[in-house]
Amino acid sequence: MIRRFSAGLAAPAALAALLAAAPAAAKEDFVLEDEVAVCTGCHGEAGVPVEPDYPVIWGQQYFYIFTQLRDYGAGRRQNDVMTGIAAEYDRDQAKLLAEHFAGLAWPDIPSQTEEGDAALAEKGITGGQCSACHGKWQGDSRIPRLAGQQAGYLARTMEDFKTDVRMNAPDKNSTMKQLDDATIAALSRYLSDLDIQ
């Protein structure tokens, strides 16, 4: 997993290591703005993340953000950076952060679709029955918005499900194993280019 952050990100990686050492209970002297300032270092000042494989969290679903922070903190979702950060917050602090980011406007992400993506993506969507849960990709409550998400992050998280790295949504591992890498790549670009109605 080091590979993800080896791409010249000395500052955030060091920050994460620092944070990972912090205690797991409620963070003392919790001031929302200060915590948010930490997040923006990676998730972007205006909502556009600093790296292509970092997720957009501005305008993401409240309950999804909350669940992910809890899952990182409890080790149900394993990630070198986020585990350490999220472990510092208790339930209520995680809720405040989730509320804050859910209330912001989703940013515009530059389109990257390639010819043939739509056809391949739609085949993957049919096979995985994705729309049964993801609907029109707008997200709802515990289901994340995927429309307009960063293609790099979508591809990586789908690969992480496929290779059993990401384990906090158990059925996704099985579903993603049915998709080949080309389909995952096409799906990621296709979703990143969608808007919500």
Place this chain on the structure above:
Amino acid sequence: MAEWSSKASLVCVALVVSSAATAQEETSASTLYGDLQSVTQNMLTRAAGDGNNFLHTNGNYAQTRYYPASQIDAGNVRNLRPAWIFQTEIVDTMETSPIVVNGVMYVTTAFNHVYALDARTGRQIWHHKHAMGPVTTYCCGPNNRGVAVAGDKVFMGTLDAKLVALDAKTGKQLWETQIAEAELGYSETMAPSVVENMVLIGTNGGEYGIRGFVKAFDTETGELIWTFHTVPEDSTGVWATHDATGRDMMRDIEAEKAALASMGDPYETLGGGVWQNPAVDLETRRIYFVVGNPSPDLDGSLRPGDNLYTDSLVSVDLDTGEYVCHFQYIAHDVWDLDAVSPPILTMVQDEAGNDVKGVLHGGKTGHVYVHKADDCSMIRFSEAMVPQENMWTLPTAEGARMLPGANGGVEWSPMAIDPQLRLSYAINLHQPMTYTVRSTPYPEGKLWLGGSFDVIADEEQWGNVTAVDYDTGRIAWQVRTAEPMIGGILATAGGLVFTGEGNGLFKAYDSSNGAELWRFQAGAGVNAPPSSYTVEGQQYIVVAAGGNAQLNYKRGNNIIAFTLAD
């Protein structure tokens, strides 16, 4: 001058005439149509013979979806035209069954919007948007299948697992009750049913490790009257090795017994949702409903035993919710080929050829099952309406192909019957899938399938409309459709059945032989059950065209009412 004055007087006359006509229309509107009419128990009880209203999700308490009006018939249906189209605010999956009371129609959309419309014109009377809580956990789209009406109230179940009562005249909320915990996977997409002072409702959540139920709430206060748990504390059963049709389900009973001894009864997270309305028998004061799959769907290792009463027809006492009888179609199901389509009460022939009170259910397996209402026992099952292959191959880590795929057969889509022709009408899916198992512990409110169902993208998919003679179990007629079918069907005394498709086509067939008599392109998937009603002597057919989330059919937001062209 003379000319001018004569013109003026003409105008005057015209004005008088037209205002008189308006006044008359308003009077008729307030006395006959569009005015609030209290829905009495008598109206609800006699709905099967009511050719003006459409008072229950499935037409009447027996859930026949057989509409008694016959103005629109096999001879004139070719003249059916849209009378009006109403567009809702939400462009998303629609499964609503329009309810019509004295010229006022109630429809719902995804995310629990409710509309009251003038059933003659489609004019909006009111619009209620449910204040959704922050946590919802549902499977298969943000659906809603409609309201129940009684007295001066309209009732709806919500995605955040509430039951709400609205004022039928204004749409204002009168009360709401939390049915169960949304965070743990409970949600509501079904329409409630009302009997006397009780609102009956089941729950979704078989994909999340809930413990299913049917509950009765007080129509006036929303207070809980009774709860029937669809999963009893002893869910073990009889260690059935064969399904209702006699096929070996390949269970490893010894391994299951060992698992039971070590882990105990899995009833607390065993699933058993109830997705659709019960049939109500007021003579015996019993209700009949079907219970959905066990949780986790594909992984039987965590839930030893027959997993009672999942995948079963169940009857309970209307007044107390106490168990009366059940019949399990598939014990220890690991394919999600469960029981969802609402049961129908009607007279059927038993094995000896005598007419007895019966219950019909269209299964995801593709069979129509025929039961005795008396003790739930099975009289017969129909020929398979869709291809079946490799039944029952157990799910594997790599994925095993078996037909039908996990959506059926008959999904949640209600069937209809024609009690004169003694035929049941079902819409079916043919969607080849692989079944993959992957054991994971209970994830506390997250999706818990225990693997995945994957559509084999290269194999052909299609659907059909199938009429079955329920006295013999033989297929009477069958019509192939281009795409797998989900939504519902309506039969009418005009010798017709109406049903829609994912590609936007809405069709009428001759109910005796399946001949297609009429079609309309709605522009979005027609994946909701049609209703019918009559206002001012004019019969209408109405259906929602909003597409479907589960099968990813083109979304829309139209309610379309059809009537005969003059």
